[in-house]
Amino acid sequence: MTESCLTAASSTPMTSSTLSTHSAPGNSSTGAARRGRASPAPVNRVPLVRQSEERRAKRCRFYRNGDRWFPGAVVAVSSDRHRTWDSLLVELTRLLEHPLHLAAGVRFVFTLEGTKIDMLDQLCNAGDYVASSTDSFKAIDYRAAQLPQWHLQTRRREALHVPSSRLNGPLENLDESNMRPRLITVLRNGQRPRKAVRVLLNRRTARALDQVMEDLSMSLKLDTGAVRKIYTLDGRQVTALKELFEGKDVFIACGAERCSRDDFYLDNKESLAVRPLLKSAGVSLVRRRMPSPKPRGRAISPLTLEHSGSLPRGSRPSRGDVAEHRPPSSPHISFPSNEDLFLPSAISSRYRVGRVLGDGNFAVVRECRELVPPRRRFALKIIDKSKCEGKEDMIHSEVDILRKVRHENIVQLIEEVHCPDYLYLVMELVTGGDLFDAIAAATHYTESQAGHLIRDLASALQYLHLRNIVHRDVKPENLLVVPGPMPRLKLGDFGLAVQLEEPLYTICGTPTYVAPEILAEEGYGLEVDIWAAGVIAYILLCGFPPFISASNNQEELFEQILAGHLSFPSPYWDHVSPQPRHLIAAMVLVDPATRFTAEQVLQHPWLLVSPGR
Structure with a gap:
């Protein structure tokens, strides 16, 4: 339920015509006295308080008929917003859509006792009702499935203690x-x-x-x-x-x-x-045993071992948002004819489109170059709308967020072109590949080098978090490297990013970097990005994640993440000073309330003393 659904206008501002209605009696009585007649008593005058009460929205909770798992949705019903009963049914159909319980939309409304109602006046503030597609009411305990109403200000430790009677009953034949x-x-x-x-x-x-x-x-x-x-x-x-x-x-x-x-x-x-x-998900079709961090001879990064599974790579490209800014290794690109690509004139008239940089389930990314000086190079992401059925909201959210953000450590959206069948996104081109490949190629990262990279990431996260945007998929594959004497990082792939309005419960991300509150489904927020950044900082300094399963077992990995027992095994961490360890430990805390914020990360002594910036 969005905030707009919960906070409909409670009263209508008074207009000049409304005010004149209440000032008229004094004027009319003066005129009547001048004519020698007594002023008549006021008739049909409604006090302002009562007018406000009548216009105030009624907050009602609506359940789906027969759905014993749905906790209900709160809707603000007001005469200004819902002038007719049918307009309310239309909104309920949109909000409560379900292919099984409301296959034909909302056509009937019942009280919890099964009484049918068909007028706005019959709805009571804070009342509970059942929406149905048919006139057959299913009598179940709808309130038993109701979960607590979480708010941004709710303290996490309070949110954890949910009375068992408020949950959805015992598990079905399962220990x-x-x-x-x-x-x-x-x-x-x-x-x-x-x-x-x-x-x-x-x-x-x-x-x-x-x-x-x-x-x-x-x-x-x-x-x-x-x-x-x-x-x-x-x-x-x-x-x-x-x-x-x-x-x-x-x-x-x-x-x-x-x-x-x-x-x-x-x-x-x-x-x-x-x-x-x-x-x-941490499960490979061909299972490989991950190397143990136990010392075997000299201390080397497990990532230097060929075909090592110590750093699980998420599906790449994920959700079709593939390497939109990763050019081929050769700087010289052969550009085919634009006519062969069926590009809209808004693209073909301004850019020469080159070879494919990557593709995914519903998108392909090509390098492109301006036709006129300065002939800058960009990445053109072409999204096939026919393959995005059911994901339209995710695509719109990604584009909307990219349109808002402008930061040196975030991949920029340059231009967007909407067509009936395709969406074209002209993106900033980053020429150094991604951080995953950089980690795999490097023999080691010094504290100074790792500090620069983490500072770039924390700077991007601070910018997003100040705007209440949570990325939700921070991982090395989504961090692009800007080559140079001191490489820089840019955060990309905003396919899972959302504007935070209330705690989230959607399960998403990559298991190696997923925060424990996501797995526990207790509601999560901006803090999940800091957890992932802490995991990346750990990997940069030693070459393997803090939480791994030697048998590549996802259940074991999840248990380790939920427990949050962080260690710095020897000899891989013998060369690392206390300051990086302290910061990582503060970023990888199970309790989100005590975990460092992006601003605290940037103020940590390890990142402040890193030279070269």
């Missing part, structure tokens, strides 16, 4: 002590290539199998409607919640239709789509 958080990949059944989504399962997101299927119905949007069945890739149907926690990583979600053998076969495109999701 909570054995319920480890884990990521699974679910493919939608239907027309190929089928959409794949990544889902985090834990105590909060998975209360029962039918609740998981309802959540999948919202994200997958099956052609046949709601998700009714879930299968493993070997064709076994999932019949209990605990089966989603028993080792299988990939599942198929189906509707009421019957499944055939071919439905469990992944074609080449689907395999390519699933592979990055598995890798970014």
Whole structure:
């Protein structure tokens, strides 16, 4: 629920005509006295307080009919905003959209006792109501699923203690002590290539199998409607919640239709789509054992070992936002004819478009150059709108944020061109590759070098956080290197960035760098970016992450992150002074309330004494 939905105007400002209505009696009585008549008593005059009360919005909570997992949405109902009953139903349809419980939109409204109402006057302030597509009311305990209303000012330690009676009931036939958080990949059944989504399962997101299927119905949007069945890739149907926690990583979600053998076969495109999701979740299709940080001879960075798995690389490019600013190694580029690319005139008349720098699920990135002096080089990101179904909000949010930000350590959006089928983004071109490749190529980073890089990252985060923007995907792959005697960093890939208005609960990011409050689903905010930056600082100085699983097991990794036990093993940290260790420890704290802010990071002595800037 957005803030606009919660804070409708409570009263209408008084206009000059309104004021004249209340000053008229005095004038009329004076005129009447002059004519020798007594002033009549006031008739039909409504006091200002009562007028204000009548215009004030009623804050009502609306549930979905039959949805026992939905905590309800608060809507401010007022006569100014909703002049008719139908206009309220239209807004409720938009806010409460659900393919299963409100398949035909909101057409009826009931009280919690099942009484049908059809007039705005029947709604009471702070009342609870049920929205339905049919006139059949489903009597369940809607308030049992209601979660606490979180606010930005809520202290984290208070937010952690949620009464068990307010949660969604006990887990379905599952021992909570054995319920480890884990990521699974679910493919939608239907027309190929089928959409794949990544889902985090834990105590909060998975209360029962039918609740998981309802959540999948919202994200997958099956052609046949709601998700009714879930299968493993070997064709076994999932019949209990605990089966989603028993080792299988990939599942198929189906509707009421019957499944055939071919439905469990992944074609080449689907395999390519699933592979990055598995890798970014810390699970490789070909499992590799990660080197232990235990000393073996001389101290070297594990990243100098060929094919090392010590630093898990997230899916790259992620969400189609691929290397939009990573040029090929050769500085000389062959530019093909623009006519072959079907570019809009707004692009072809100003830029010569070159070779592909990278591509993803729904975007391709090419290098481009201005046709007129100074003939600057940029990166042209071409987004195929037909492949972005269901992701339109994410694309709009990314572009909107890039349009607002201007900082030396953030990749800049130069220009955008909107067409019916494609979106063209002209981006700043950064020629040094990404930080992941830089770490892999470097034998080591000195404290001074690492300090410069972390200062650049903290400066970008401070700029964003002052504007209440959280990036949510800070990792080496999204940090571009500006080459030079002292390399600089620029933060890119804003596909997951959002303007923060209230605590977030969406599971996103890359597991190696994910903050514990995201896994715990207790609500998170700007602090998750600082955690990821602390993990990167740790990697820069020793070559491997602070939290790793020797067997590449994602559940073990999540448990380590949630525990937050940070160590600096010898001999990898013997050469590092106390100041960097102190800063990293302050950035990688499990409690977000005590974790350093970006401003505190920039004021730390390690970053202040780094020479060369």
